[in-house]
Amino acid sequence: MDDIHFAVLGTGGIGRRTLEVSQHKDGLTAVAACDRNGVALDHDGLDVDELLAATEGNIASGPAEHASDSTPAAPTDDYASDGGAAAVEGGGVKQHGDQSGIVASEQGEPTETPIDDIIAESDAIDAVLLALPNLEHDFIPRVAERFAEADYEGVMIDVLKRSRVIGMLDDREDLLKASGITFVCGAGATPGFLTGAAALAAQSFVEVEEVEIWWGVGLKSGYEDNRGTVREDIAHLDGYDIETAREMSEAEIEALIDEHDGVLEFHDMEHADDVLLERAGICDAEDVHVGGVLDVRSDEKPTTTTVSVTGTTFDGETGTNTFELDDVTSMEANVNGPALGYLKAGVRNNRAGHYGVFGPADLMPGF
Numbered sequence: 001m002d003d004i005h006f007a008v009l010g011t012g013g014i015g016r017r018t019l020e021v022s023q024h025k026d027g028l029t030a031v032a033a034c035d036r037n038g039v040a041l042d043h044d045g046l047d048v049d050e051l052l053a054a055t056e057g058n059i060a061s062g063p064a065e066h067a068s069d070s071t072p073a074a075p076t077d078d079y080a081s082d083g084g085a086a087a088v089e090g091g092g093v094k095q096h097g098d099q100s101g102i103v104a105s106e107q108g109e110p111t112e113t114p115i116d117d118i119i120a121e122s123d124a125i126d127a128v129l130l131a132l133p134n135l136e137h138d139f140i141p142r143v144a145e146r147f148a149e150a151d152y153e154g155v156m157i158d159v160l161k162r163s164r165v166i167g168m169l170d171d172r173e174d175l176l177k178a179s180g181i182t183f184v185c186g187a188g189a190t191p192g193f194l195t196g197a198a199a200l201a202a203q204s205f206v207e208v209e210e211v212e213i214w215w216g217v218g219l220k221s222g223y224e225d226n227r228g229t230v231r232e233d234i235a236h237l238d239g240y241d242i243e244t245a246r247e248m249s250e251a252e253i254e255a256l257i258d259e260h261d262g263v264l265e266f267h268d269m270e271h272a273d274d275v276l277l278e279r280a281g282i283c284d285a286e287d288v289h290v291g292g293v294l295d296v297r298s299d300e301k302p303t304t305t306t307v308s309v310t311g312t313t314f315d316g317e318t319g320t321n322t323f324e325l326d327d328v329t330s331m332e333a334n335v336n337g338p339a340l341g342y343l344k345a346g347v348r349n350n351r352a353g354h355y356g357v358f359g360p361a362d363l364m365p366g367f
């Protein structure tokens with residue numbers, strides 16, 4: 001495949017690693033990146049090492065003051081899209097030095113319209129990876145809409161987690177198709193990698209009864225860089241929801257983590273693996289169960305990540321195919337390797353004229 005020029009929207013815990021992992025993949029050139037305060041653009045290719053060094057421990061992770069006031073206004077607004085301590089100035093996660101995020105890089109320019117700045121250059125961008133927060137669920141669909149309204153022709157891919165967002169993207173499918181966008185949704189680890197694994201594991205069966213996804217993540221050394229993800233996961237705990245998780249202060253999150261001795265266990269999570277497997281015709285969404293264990297005080301996974309698909313074969317046997325990740329593979333490896341792999345699959349489809357919304361299971365053998 002020809003060289004793919006791609007952009008990363010959001011250079012937090014995930015987006016930074018996307019840039020890093022892309023250097024180990026063939027044919028990928030990062031030409032644009034942004035966070036909430038800045039943008040870096042170079043169509044000949046960004047200096048990824050410099051950008052990573054400048055943003056190490058220095059992510060512009062906090063939202064503009066009062067995220068809850070960030071009413072989705074005009075679709076062109078880059079409104080704050082997650083929760084946590086108000087933190088553009090000085091409160092960014094693990095911020096050292098005067099400037100947080102991309103503007104700390106010599107390639108970064110401050111801007112109030114980072115996403116629009118990238119849209120303005122999108123004619124020369126083959127693929128856009130959205131590593132943006134997702135606590136305001138329509139944020140990513142609305143960003144997709146903005147690219148479509150600017151007649152972007154290319155690939156967009158997100159690593160979002162929540163089931164309900166897939167429908168919001170489907171609602172915009174006509175607009176995306178008309179523009180020539182191939183949108184790959186839910187293409188991180190779960191959903192994403194593990195959804196694809198489930199689709200593959202299902203191929204032995206003619207009828208799938210159940211898909212069980214059970215993940216383990218150890219985040220000690222990556223905790224500071226992944227607070228957005230941890231906050232989003234907290235919304236799945238009993239007694240919490242998206243609103244309460246978004247409003248929590250960093251101190252409240254720390255207290256909650258202390259109460260659980262650093263280990264949070266989740267059951268029946270709203271992860272889009274369910275709708276993505278259903279829309280690929282593999283099983284009913286209600287037969288997909290996602291849970292897992294997150295340990296923010298150890299890098300070792302608290303449990304092994306598995307995907308188990310139970311079904312019946314054409315000749316009447318009932319069995320369970322299980323896909324297992326090695327405990328040494330980190331969350332960042334399992335989100336970004338697959339995300340970039342799906343990005344490449346998206347580009348192949350886009351160049352073949354296949355536009356619209358695709359899930360990870362749609363890019364696997366059919367069922």
Ligand SMILES: NC(=O)c1ccc[n+]([C@@H]2O[C@H](COP(=O)([O-])OP(=O)(O)OC[C@H]3O[C@@H](n4cnc5c(N)ncnc54)[C@H](O)[C@@H]3O)[C@@H](O)[C@H]2O)c1
Nearest residue numbers: 010011012013014035036060133134159188189190228229
């Ligand atoms: N599917 C999976 O397996 C999986 C795993 C982990 C994380 N995720 C998802 O990845 C996403 C990113 O997580 P993270 O931990 O990197 O979050 P983060 O908070 O560390 O980073 C978010 C980045 O987005 C930027 N940003 C926020 N609002 C913006 C705006 N309006 N305009 C431009 N940039 C903006 C921030 O400055 C920051 O750089 C989340 O949606 C999370 O759910 C998915």
